[in-house]
Amino acid sequence: MLWAQVGERVRGQIGTNAFNSWMRPLRIAPLDGRRVVLLAPTGFMRDWIKTHYRQILLAEFRRDMPHIDDVVIEASLTADTPRRANSDTAAASSAAPAEQPAPAAARHAVAEARIADESASVVNTLDDKLTFDNFVVGKANELAYAAARRVAESDDVAFNPLFLYSGVGLGKTHLMQAIAWHIVSQRPDRKVMYLSAEKFMYHFIRAVRFKDTVAFKEQFRSVDVLMIDDLQFFSDKDSTQEEFFHTFNELVDRKHQVVISADRSPSDLDGMEERIRSRLGWGLVADIHPTDFELRVGILEQKAALNPHVEVPDDVIRFLAHRITSNVRELEGALKRIVAHHELMGRKISLELAQEVLTDLLRANARQITIDEIQKKVAEHFSIKVTEMSSSRRARAVARPRQVAMYLAKKLTTRSFPEIGRKFGNRDHTTVLHGVRRIEELIQDDPSLAEDVRLLEAALSN
Template sequence: MQTLFPPESGESNESSKNLDPKQSPWLKIKQQLKELIEPDEFDKWIAPLDSKSHSDDEVVISLPDMTSYQVILDRFIDQFDYCKATLGLQVFFRFEIEGTESTASEVFEDDSSTLNELLSHNEVSDPDPQPDYTREPSSPVSRALTHHSQLNTEYTFQNFVNGPSNQFAHASCLAVADAPGQHYNPLFLYGSTGLGKTHLLHAVGNKVLKVKENAVITYITSERFMNEMIYCLRFNKMWDFRRKYRNCDVLLVDDIQFISGKERTQEEFFHTFNALYEAKKQIVVTSDIFPQDIPDIEDRLRNRFQWGLIADIQPPDIEHRVAILMNKADKQGVPLSQHVAEYIANHAKGNVRVLEGALRRVAAFAALQGVPIDIELASQILQDVLGDTGTKNITIESIQKIVAEHFKVRVADLKSKKRQRAFSIPRQIAMFLSRNRTQSSFPEIGAGFGGKDHTTVMHAVKKIEQDKKRDIEVKTHIEAIERKLDQLH
């Protein structure tokens, strides 16, 4: 069985003392590796390797093919590092595939449990800053590795159900995929969870790869970006990290809001962003929150998110939800009538995942019971999800609280009779939102605002509807408050 480290008998340390100091670093390491790795494995993967050149800080190792490169990284790179440390060598491994001119450095993934143990260490200094690689061309090896990226090939523009709620975001992503780095850079997509942001992100990468097969597409979640950075900081591999993320053609980052409060991660992403932007490489970022609303994030990074184009994705309307259901049913081979789709869409509101879950439950029950899918069956199965899930958490009280926080007034001021503009505008906006975001009647809203008459509420709703169309400041306030309300879902 292959061992990662030598036995505690001290044999390895003894042999390291007997090494010829005139030997090249690679021969010393290779001799050490022979003691750590099973003979069959060593003969197959390590023995054929040769060092093309070396210096005080770098060893260039020649590999016969891409398979050997991947095996070394996946199975033996820890032993390489152990030997380096045991021998006291401060060298960097650079791997070169025979037949290529460029070399490739190590690529590290964050699959080990070590990363999870490091999550709490947000402030780690870079012990050994390395040269900037932003102007070096991507190597053939790194380009080959991108073909094994984490892009989901099922997420394409062809199977994305386009509608009024996501039409602008869809068109923006198409434009970016057709001409990466030329228009709308960066592209920032935001919207509540389950509305298709990740689907569009993968669709951009898949379309670029379809047109240009050797394009370097890097898809990463912000959490994974942070984990990899922490790992590389801890083990002095920031050179590899920066080379990986600053030498891609398209960088796709999902859920960027999770770097909130992570100052070291924000700093590294800031420099990565700058390197790619200056090289005219495409950056696409998604978030559940509008850039201005992301808490605990540096202003310089927030500003860069707004350099290009910001496209929002809203919850789908009834027609769009029906279209999504019919599309999903067709792909899954579920016989779904238009009437049943409309019933599910009307009652299982919310994001796309809610719709998919409702469809799966109805289809599974029908298949197991051997009965057709009709409205009666849908009503029976979906009893616990019926109702307006999109607004069930939004009440007059919750709207009053968010509006008061937004305008920095008290909830009591919204319910008072004060006529100063500083109070009347927030009050009218709160009434407008209460009418549009809840099922409350005009009298009920009036009662919630200190016993106001229903005609006062009607006047406020009509006035804000008009002001929203002609006053950009009022429109901006309402959009900001609605984004906060959407997070209550």
């Protein structure tokens, strides 16, 4: 038969797996003049084949029938409509033409094809830099990291779901992709679906529009690992939430792993149904806290090491870690800007260059300088506790940083000596005056201390 002959040649071009997923379910209709009409089981398959394989099919049909002008892909069967369609799907469903439901075997075959395609395409959607090896661990993220590794490495379901949440740019997407990378590379037999909440919603609305929801359900409920990033986008999307709720329950009941991320904890997800918020808390909820100074230094050192041809001085790294505290993305972006300036303009990487290049970013991250902040920054820099600033200890390892903090408090704020003294354990103003003068003397003769003070002042100044 014509289709059998053409099909074999197409198989040779696209491979057996792709052929079985996309070509085998097709049926050829009676010839329509100068057109070949192929019937796909669903609208989803029709659109995919039209986009990816129509030109190949046209070329192969023309080898047997040179007079053919076009190959047309049409949907012959689709699945049932959902039980409800409200705010996020009503418009799509009302525009859909009436079609007949597909038989169960056809729906299952289509779902399997979609799952195979989604699983195969996971690698294409992942950033190869976002792996466990490239994730810097600190106190702020150690629980989330440990949980992510456990889920990725375990054959059994460790926590279901694993729910990761944090503010913007703190690493939750990095951990999500690291889990996916590990499973795809170490367990290629497992079906992994990783997508954003917006992509899940797009697939669902599309299924409603083309009356293809049964195949959609089979597709999403048949994976071994379902990973959805930025779940907060489901807020107030009622029918999408309903579909997610049933998908979630089905996967958890079958002990298939679910991993979710969001920008807030389950209990704080406004616009989300209470039953969903409750179920999201069933497994392990891991918060990724804002980075501390040591973690920011570690992240910058790792990023700088990725380019062995460029040397980033320690004082620049520590300056960035002091001044850019909002999120990791801004931190990494700042380093890239400095390195780019060095490579493109030929300028040496220095503290002065960093201050010049990052003027806008530093201004955006600048905060009003307070004595409390000065004490915290100085304590971080010299690796002592903030409480030591107000303690009675006179050991040099504590006394010298305390005097540096007093010096900076006098220089960078408008506080008087008595006011500064009260912030340092109710010390007398003469003690503060002595500390300030002592640092003024030492920075003339001690280059190391002078550099410490210069770096701290730069980090604290606007």
